[in-house]
Amino acid sequence: MSKKEIKKNYLKKINKIIKHNKKYYDESNPIITDAEYDKIKNEIIELEKKYNYLKNENSPNNLVGFKPSKSFEKYKHKVPMLSLSNVFDEDDLLNFEKKIFNYLNKNIKIQYSVEPKIDGISASLTYINKKLKYGVSRGDGQTGEIITENLKTINDIPLEIKSNDFPNEIEIRGEVFINKKDFFKIKDKFANPRNAASGSLRQKNPNETKKIPLNFIAYTFGYSQRYLKKNQSDFLNDLKKWGFKINEDNKVLNSINQLIEFHKSFELRRFDLDYDLDGLVYKVNDLNLQNRLGFTSNSPRWAVAHKFAADSANTKIINIEIQVGRTGALTPVAKVEPINIGGVVVSNATLHNEDEIKRKDIRIGDIVKIERAGDVIPHVIEVDKSKRVKNTKKFKFPIYCPSCGHKTIKEFNKITKKYDAVRRCTNDGFGCEKIAIEKIKHFISKEALNIEGLGKKVVENFWELNLIKKPQDIFLLNYNKIEELEGWGKQSVNNLKNSIENSTNVSLQKFIYSLGIRHIGIENAKLISENIKNSTNFINLIKSKQFDKFLNIDGIGETQIKSLTNYFSNKSNVNITIELNSILKIESQISNKNGVLKDKCFMFTGKLNGMSRAEAKSLIEKNSGSTLSSVNKNLDYLVVGEKPTKRKIEQAKNLGINIISLGELKSLLN
Numbered sequence: 001m002s003k004k005e006i007k008k009n010y011l012k013k014i015n016k017i018i019k020h021n022k023k024y025y026d027e028s029n030p031i032i033t034d035a036e037y038d039k040i041k042n043e044i045i046e047l048e049k050k051y052n053y054l055k056n057e058n059s060p061n062n063l064v065g066f067k068p069s070k071s072f073e074k075y076k077h078k079v080p081m082l083s084l085s086n087v088f089d090e091d092d093l094l095n096f097e098k099k100i101f102n103y104l105n106k107n108i109k110i111q112y113s114v115e116p117k118i119d120g121i122s123a124s125l126t127y128i129n130k131k132l133k134y135g136v137s138r139g140d141g142q143t144g145e146i147i148t149e150n151l152k153t154i155n156d157i158p159l160e161i162k163s164n165d166f167p168n169e170i171e172i173r174g175e176v177f178i179n180k181k182d183f184f185k186i187k188d189k190f191a192n193p194r195n196a197a198s199g200s201l202r203q204k205n206p207n208e209t210k211k212i213p214l215n216f217i218a219y220t221f222g223y224s225q226r227y228l229k230k231n232q233s234d235f236l237n238d239l240k241k242w243g244f245k246i247n248e249d250n251k252v253l254n255s256i257n258q259l260i261e262f263h264k265s266f267e268l269r270r271f272d273l274d275y276d277l278d279g280l281v282y283k284v285n286d287l288n289l290q291n292r293l294g295f296t297s298n299s300p301r302w303a304v305a306h307k308f309a310a311d312s313a314n315t316k317i318i319n320i321e322i323q324v325g326r327t328g329a330l331t332p333v334a335k336v337e338p339i340n341i342g343g344v345v346v347s348n349a350t351l352h353n354e355d356e357i358k359r360k361d362i363r364i365g366d367i368v369k370i371e372r373a374g375d376v377i378p379h380v381i382e383v384d385k386s387k388r389v390k391n392t393k394k395f396k397f398p399i400y401c402p403s404c405g406h407k408t409i410k411e412f413n414k415i416t417k418k419y420d421a422v423r424r425c426t427n428d429g430f431g432c433e434k435i436a437i438e439k440i441k442h443f444i445s446k447e448a449l450n451i452e453g454l455g456k457k458v459v460e461n462f463w464e465l466n467l468i469k470k471p472q473d474i475f476l477l478n479y480n481k482i483e484e485l486e487g488w489g490k491q492s493v494n495n496l497k498n499s500i501e502n503s504t505n506v507s508l509q510k511f512i513y514s515l516g517i518r519h520i521g522i523e524n525a526k527l528i529s530e531n532i533k534n535s536t537n538f539i540n541l542i543k544s545k546q547f548d549k550f551l552n553i554d555g556i557g558e559t560q561i562k563s564l565t566n567y568f569s570n571k572s573n574v575n576i577t578i579e580l581n582s583i584l585k586i587e588s589q590i591s592n593k594n595g596v597l598k599d600k601c602f603m604f605t606g607k608l609n610g611m612s613r614a615e616a617k618s619l620i621e622k623n624s625g626s627t628l629s630s631v632n633k634n635l636d637y638l639v640v641g642e643k644p645t646k647r648k649i650e651q652a653k654n655l656g657i658n659i660i661s662l663g664e665l666k667s668l669l670n
Contacts, residue, residue, distance in 0.1 A: 006047070010054050013044050018058050042338065045653075048457075055461055055485035060312075072145035072202075075136045078171065079222035082141055082298060084305040093256050093282075096304050096596070100284065103293055103301060105612035110159040112259060112283040113232035114251045115219055116266070117305055121197045122176030123151060124222055128169050130161040137201065140446075145266070149206040156216035158243040166242055169225040174218035176201060177243040179274045182213040193276055215275075218244040223551055231285045252285055259306070267308050279307040292615060294623040297522050312371040312381065313346075315339040317364055320351065320395055324403045324434035327518040328425035328441050332357055332397070334380060341372045349378040353421045354397040361385075363392045401425035403434035409668060428571040433586075437463055439516045443471045447522055448514035449503040453496040471514075472579045474500060488526030507646065508535055508589045515577060520565040527555050530626070539578060542568050552634070554617055554627035593625025596669060604629045605648045608662050616665070623669060631655065639665050 016135050017040060025189055041060040044178040048054045099105050109194040122138040135151030136144040151157055151260040154176065178193040188315035190196035198668075200212040221227065229235055235251050240246050249266070253259055263280055269278060284290055293301040318334040339346055349370050351357050360383055362368065369385040372378045410419040426532045429438040440459050444451040454474070465485075467477060477500070483493045506514070513525035520528070531553050532538050543548070547564045550556045567573050602620050604613050604627075614641070617627050628635055631651040638652040638659045652659055660668075 014056050014058050016040050039345050074143050075146045078142050084303055085299045086305050086307050090260055103612045103614055110361045112253050113283045114253055115281045116247050116249050116277045117462050118175045118177050118277040119194050119278050125172045125178050128164050133157050134217045142526050147201050150201050150209040153206055153210040154214045154216050156245045161242050167224055167226050172218050173220045174216050176214055176216050232283050252417040262307040263306055279305050281305050290295045311341045314369050315343045318367050322402050323581045326438035326516050330423045346378045349380050354423055355421045357395055358665045364539050365389055365392050402431035429572045433481055442516040443514045451503045452499045475583050505585045507587045511586050517567045519560050527553050529589040534588040535581050539581055552628045554629045576646050597623040598623030600625045600636045601628050601634055606640045606644030608641040
């Protein structure tokens, strides 16, 4: 096939993607299945990998997955609508429960509220004075679309509550979905029930939404002004009393074993149900424990989704490629003959690391079993050695970086006394092309500067064209030159320009995170930003390299200090950070200053009864206090538990620091 024919075939597939994206996103009326869409998408991606000259702004590699519609007013959730973490087997569940015990600092009898995980569209309903005030989509978890009038067309959603015990203000959350039997009547208009529900809720005209047989199942609440019941199961009963529909298959179970058995039995009858689901949700039943456990940055600690069995298939490994990540990690990826697994065409599978390849003896040309479970990246389960061709060679993992040629190493872990499984490139900074590109991708990512329109594929394209080589180049782009590129037009360039300009206003926490320093995730970036307060202090610290001061921050340890020291020992990293500081408008960290522990510093020694240090620390921070990890003159209170370190108590006494018990801390917190 000639170059002209290849390009013609490519553009034909691009036009198909444009057409189906319009049907899905703009018209909310997809005309092909997810599997058919994924097939076209993967064909485009494979063509782009094979032929470097194939570029287009409408490529699946450049598209943003979900954008809140401009047709709807935005609404910021009072309590974020976070996603649930997933578990797949008994070990995952035991680990989930262990984390709960560790956080609460004791083993207690936990009841679980169990609910089917319906495959629909999440929505929240805010009631004020018993009347439905706002109906909002989940959106990106922080901000959703106000779709009140569309949600009002659903018969399952009460517009006014008559019960006297209904809170004055409460946000009820649930799932909008279509029953299978109802979908059968409209299947010619939509690809599947979930797409039908999504498209219906995003209609501009509520009368069009009303034509679709939507259902609503309520399952939890976000913000509540006053709700005093004890358990999640009590809340579900109240929902039913207030006039909401709840899932009749909800249960309360008392152990991991019971959860496993119920999951097995429910999975067997999942296809007999009149709604689509992909697992079960387990929530700690006690609402007080839910409140104590709280949230991580991504999900609640008190709930988890137990997905149903993974899909798998056999295919052939065509090649093994080494990808170099942002932190220099070398990750082997198996390029396999494309195979449909659970409706998705898979052509890549992670091999994790060098040790995994050796353990499973994975070789190019092998027939392997690929598994895809939920949102987990497809991975190789096993090799069918009976089908292995004779004289195949063992895969040799590179000891030099395939990108820059620098030597790779496996770091020694002082805690485990073993070498890490991951091999890394030692060329820290922007000297390694692949690391540099991945750092820039991290810089523009959602949790960092969140620059829409500058996707991963665009970054790679701009790198090849020498438009971007370092993060600061993003703010100095030649837009006239970009407009001349294939696939770009005046409107798309203006959109990119506006997105970049909007991203210059950034919090200190996100700025630190955006640098992509190893071991400095969003939580550690938050801790550092709260300690140093503003970017001027951060730059001064970089220049002085006195990162040891962070050892006083509870949650920052020697690993993070070493990583910061290594990162800013590289002059290029220092110069880039200083230049970005001069370009961006970095907001100073503003702490809650109204709590009862305002300006007070605490430290713990010994085991706390009935509460983990993590929970105690969280309570202190919520009330405007802070925690330190060493005894010094800045400390106000040393909280002493069982079997404390005597040296710390003596140091506190010598410095005149208040020594209190956990009970006395609770008294300070009222």
